[in-house]
Amino acid sequence: MEGNKQPLIGKKEINSMFWRSFFMQSSWSFDKMMAYGQMYAIEKSLRKIYPNDDDYYAALKRHCETYNVTPHISPFIMGISVAMEEENAKSESFDVSSINKIEVGLMGPLSGIGDSFFWGTFRVIAAGIGIGFAQEGNVLGCILYFVLYTAIHFIVKWLSAKYGYKIGTKLLDDSEESHMMDKLSYGASILGLTVIGAMIGTMVTLSTSLTMNFGGTETTLQSIFDQIFPGILPLGATFICVWLFNKNVKTIYIIIGIFVLCILGSMCGIF
Amino acid sequence: MIESLLLAVIAFLAAIDEYTFGASMMGRPLFTSMFVGLVLGDLQAGVTIGATLELMFMGSIMVGSATPPEVYASSVLGTAIAIQTNQGVGTAVALALPLSIFLQMWRNFCYAVPASYAGKMIETAIDNRNFNKAKLIHLTTMPIVVGIPSALLVFFATYFGTDAINSAINMIPEVVLNGFDVAAGVLSCVGLALLIKMMANKKLMPYLFIGFIAVMYLGMDVIGVAVAGLCFALLAVNQMQIAEEEEL
Numbered sequence: 001m002e003g004n005k006q007p008l009i010g011k012k013e014i015n016s017m018f019w020r021s022f023f024m025q026s027s028w029s030f031d032k033m034m035a036y037g038q039m040y041a042i043e044k045s046l047r048k049i050y051p052n053d054d055d056y057y058a059a060l061k062r063h064c065e066t067y068n069v070t071p072h073i074s075p076f077i078m079g080i081s082v083a084m085e086e087e088n089a090k091s092e093s094f095d096v097s098s099i100n101k102i103e104v105g106l107m108g109p110l111s112g113i114g115d116s117f118f119w120g121t122f123r124v125i126a127a128g129i130g131i132g133f134a135q136e137g138n139v140l141g142c143i144l145y146f147v148l149y150t151a152i153h154f155i156v157k158w159l160s161a162k163y164g165y166k167i168g169t170k171l172l173d174d175s176e177e178s179h180m181m182d183k184l185s186y187g188a189s190i191l192g193l194t195v196i197g198a199m200i201g202t203m204v205t206l207s208t209s210l211t212m213n214f215g216g217t218e219t220t221l222q223s224i225f226d227q228i229f230p231g232i233l234p235l236g237a238t239f240i241c242v243w244l245f246n247k248n249v250k251t252i253y254i255i256i257g258i259f260v261l262c263i264l265g266s267m268c269g270i271f
Numbered sequence: 272m273i274e275s276l277l278l279a280v281i282a283f284l285a286a287i288d289e290y291t292f293g294a295s296m297m298g299r300p301l302f303t304s305m306f307v308g309l310v311l312g313d314l315q316a317g318v319t320i321g322a323t324l325e326l327m328f329m330g331s332i333m334v335g336s337a338t339p340p341e342v343y344a345s346s347v348l349g350t351a352i353a354i355q356t357n358q359g360v361g362t363a364v365a366l367a368l369p370l371s372i373f374l375q376m377w378r379n380f381c382y383a384v385p386a387s388y389a390g391k392m393i394e395t396a397i398d399n400r401n402f403n404k405a406k407l408i409h410l411t412t413m414p415i416v417v418g419i420p421s422a423l424l425v426f427f428a429t430y431f432g433t434d435a436i437n438s439a440i441n442m443i444p445e446v447v448l449n450g451f452d453v454a455a456g457v458l459s460c461v462g463l464a465l466l467i468k469m470m471a472n473k474k475l476m477p478y479l480f481i482g483f484i485a486v487m488y489l490g491m492d493v494i495g496v497a498v499a500g501l502c503f504a505l506l507a508v509n510q511m512q513i514a515e516e517e518e519l
Contacts, residue, residue: 021293022291022292022293022295023290023291023293023409023410024293025289025290025291025293025294025413026290026291026409026410026411026412026413026414027386027389027390027393027408027409027410027412027413028290028382028386028413029382029383029386029387029389029390030382030383030386030387030458030459030461030462031387031390031461031462031465032387032390032462032465033462035390036390036393036405036409037409039405039409040405040406040409040410043402043406053400057397057398057400057402060397060402060405061394061397061398064390064393064394064397065465065466065469066462066463066465066466066469068462071293071294072293072294100469101470104466104469104470105504108493108496108497108500109493109494109497109498109500109501111493112492112493112494112497113494116494118294123296126296127299127301127325130301130322130325131301131322131325131326134301134304134318134319134321134322134325135319135322135323136319137315137316137318137319138318139305139314139315139318141301141318141322142301142302142304142305142318142321143305145296145301145302146296146297146302149295149296150295153293153295153296157293182511183508183511186504186507186508186511187504187505187507187508188504189470189472189475190475190478190500190503190504190507191497191500191501191503191504192466192470192500193467193470193475193476193478193479193482193500194478194479194481194482194496194497194499194500194503194504195482195493195496195497195500196463196466196467196470196479196482197478197479197480197481197482197483197484197485197486197496198482198483198485198486198491198493198496198497198500199459199463199482199493200460200463200479200482200483200486201482201483201485201486201487202486202492202493203459203463204456204457204459204460204463205456205457206453206456206457230487230488231483231486231487234457234460235483237457237460238460238463238464238467239464241460241461241463241464242464242467242468244464245464245465245468246468251387251461251465252384252387252388252391254461255383255384255387255458255461256383256384258383258454258457258458258461259380259383259450259451259454262450262451262453262454262457263446263447263450263451263454264450265450265453266446266449266450266453267446267450271449271450271453
């Protein structure tokens with residue numbers, strides 16, 4: 001393995017990762033989000049890394065964990081995951097759980113940047129230019145909008161596919177120093193959990209419209225929550241789910257339960 | 272008939288853009304209106320209406336897991352009605368709006384129940400060592416559960432008129448609509464709970480609360496929290512190094 005080693009993952013696998021990443025959200029769900037899209041996109045690389053069926057299916061199963069990122073830059077994390085899978089195949093002592101931890105640690109920050117760039121800034125600029133022409137009935141507006149957006153979309157996606165794996169392998173080559181992977185995985189857990197905490201605050205929304213009567217003055221219960229502990233409802237809902245998962249309640253029952261509770265709650269005027 | 276079928280095809284492709292074309296924004300009104308105009312023989316009107324709709328729906332994007340009103344199929348319908356009836360965009364939007372709200376509700380339902388069930392099927396296929404089956408389920412879930420119903424609605428609305436569909440949609444009680452809205456806001460907590468369970472390490476839980484508090488009390492955004500999280504991670508990892516050296 002020493003000397004001028006050829007990277008295991010070549011152009012063919014990277015190309016497959018790039019094209020398959022377009023189908024990222026094809027089975028998006030509230031519980032697993034884009035997990036299967038990620039699994040599908042890196043499947044070719046996993047096959048190459050694990051010629052043995054046992055390891056290959058174990059790796060696919062590993063990528064069934066909840067995962068979500070801006071689709072436009074998704075190949076970047078895929079490349080890093082593939083580099084870690086490759087390291088796992090090579091070294092006995094590799095901690096497999098660090099692969100998921102690092103993915104989760106990276107997905108928050110990258111989605112923050114990716115979402116605001118692609119959905120926010122860039123789409124608005126491209127649409128703004130297009131609308132200018134289109135308002136006068138000029139077809140050029142539609143075409144310009146599409147070409148501009150697609151060009152940047154393809155370029156960024158291509159670059160993230162190209163460099164994700166390179167950066168991943170380089171990072172792991174540098175990490176041959178003792179306990180480096182342990183440190184990386186520990187650090188990624190901290191980063192991941194901090195970002196998950198932030199995502200509970202930004203992604204989960206729940207508030208009550210109940211009102212209470214204190215000595216003649218009408219107050220909404222939500223305003224009291226906001227004063228004492230804002231966001232207690234989203235946080236509470238999340239931890240009830242964690243508790244239910246720890247009790248091995250099936251995901252589908254939790255989801256249906258949420259629907260039923262929300263509809264009942266809105267009937268009783270709680271929400 | 273052929274016009275309605277073609278419009279349904281456009282609506283289908285627009286509806287699945289987010290899922291199977293990597294959110295290429297091809298499904299947005301500014302682009303689809305061009306094809307609707309072509310199908311109905313008035314390209315210029317289509318493009319102008321598309322520009323107006325695009326401006327209206329500018330803020331309607333899918334970030335994280337928040338679901339905005341459905342833009343794609345309902346814009347195709349809105350543009351088509353505006354061209355057919357020649358009544359201006361306002362009327363068209365008013366007619367397409369119930370459909371938009373209904374389709375949004377439908378999407379939220381799809382993310383929750385059918386897609387979650389498809390996920391179970393994918394995992395079973397992987398357990399049975401059948402990647403091709405898992406792949407097939409992954410690729411077809413959203414086109415089937417979101418794409419085809421959206422296309423059918425556009426087909427029926429343009430072929431039979433919007434009245435029948437809108438009165439059917441208006442029969443859905445307000446509380447159910449409201450309940451679905453609330454559920455759509457809460458449901459992301461299921462995915463996050465799965466992540467927390469996966470990362471489970473009781474000693475590290477305070478970091479989760481730091482992240483949460485930073486957003487709720489300090490009003491930071493996710494990028495800011497991520498940078499702070501990175502600093503915590505580096506500090507903790509450095510600390511770890513010292514512990515090891517002491518052991519030696």
